[in-house]
Amino acid sequence: MKTFEFRHATSVDDAVTAGTAPGTKFLAGGTNLLDLMKGGVEQPESLIDLRRLGLTTIAPTAEGGVFIEAGVSNSAVANHPLIRTQYPVLSHAILSGATTQLRNMATAGGNLLQRTRCPYFMQTTFSSCNKRDPGSGCAARHGFHREHAVFGASADCVAIHPSDMAVALAILDAVVHVQGPDGRRTIPIEGFFALPGDTPEVDNTLGTGELVLGIELPPSRFADHSWYLKVRDRHSYAFALVSVAAGLHVTDGVIDSAALALGAVAAMPWRLREAEAVLVGRAPGDEAFHAAARLAMNGAEPLAQNAFKVDLGRHSVVRALTRAAAVRIDDEDQP
Structure with a gap:
């Protein structure tokens, strides 16, 4: 070092x-x-x-949401009563990641800023990685890319963002609060991450010296019907091959609001706006969920080794929506 x-x-x-x-x-x-x-x-x-700044509070906001300061541990976020009851999908997502020991150390702000686990990035013995060494090439494109992106990639990078938490934050329309040399500002979660384009070394839209202060969650309509599904090679301590955050609001047997996002398919949580729209106005069930799944992977551009993610993504959307429709916040099987 x-x-x-x-x-x-x-x-x-x-x-x-x-x-x-x-x-x-x-x-x-x-x-x-x-x-x-x-x-x-x-x-x-x-x-x-x-760690001495004391950014370790989770508190309700005047608007009826929740503000999570950046220094709160992942464990504290996942187990907080406000999160478990009002935003259970966030608790599900965090508890599906890493180990208890890591969740006890990792922070909410740091979770957003973690970097890809692409092996060509993580191992300096590989000389070609544009994210680590801009201009050196992307070894993953013609190497091992089973776990890599099927959306939003570029000729220069096919890495994915590894966060589970961020996928749940995407369907909750979270807002990231930051402070930099020019003062404070807010960044909607969908504008926080950066796709690789021709600058794959840039992971997010933070400016020089900007510090994440916290994450604001607006009031959620999905407390009663949401789920985070993580599909991986093994159940314990593995990154997702595909994940789905799903939220539904159902009134009189009809979906009047829906939110869907995929993880492990792009350099950012991948929001599925078309699939969400096709759910609204329909009764929750196989017909609606399969209609959403058919739209979920539109525009995917898989590589040779990760084409399975397209079919896996569709099946995972159906499974996550089915689970979200069935679950309620008082279910005993909530994590």
Whole structure:
């Protein structure tokens, strides 16, 4: 590991000021960053520790939603009563990821900022990775790409974003609050992540020195009918091959609001607007769910090894919607 400077931020303003220096990284839980540093993928000149800033509160908002500060652990988010009752899909998603020990360390802000687990990015022995070394090429395109993107990829990168939490946040229309050198601003979750295009080294739309302060969840209509489905090679401690966050609001036996997003298919949570629209005005059931599934994978551009994700994605949408329609927040099988 490369030698680096280390200090504790004394305030948010102090962290933001320090974060504008070249080669500076913020440290919260460190569950991803430290692994990348040990492997030589990340080589910061300086680490600014955020853990003394106290951004560890989950609280209701005046609008009836919830605000999750960036330093709250993933475990605390998943197990908080407000999240479990009002936003159970978020609890499902977080509890499906990593191990208890990692969830105890990882933070809400850091979860959004984790980097891809593409093996060509994670291992410096591979020389071709545009995300790690811009201009070097994308070894995954002609190498191992079974787990890679089928939406939103480019000639320069086919990596996916690994977060489970972010997929649930997408259907909840979360808003990310950040502070940078020019003050505070908010970023809708759909505008937070960046597709690779010709700048695959850029993962998100944060500016230099901008610090994630927290995640705001507006009031949700999906407390009674939502689910997060994660399909993976093994049940424990594995990243998704395909995941689905599904939310339904049903009135008098008819769906009047729906939200769907896929994970592990793109460099960002992939919202399924067409599939959502076809659900509205229909009774929840196989006919409606299969109609949504037929639209879910429109525009997919799979590679040779991951074409199975197209069919898997359709089946997973049906399964997630079926589960969401059946579940209620008082179900005993809630995580």
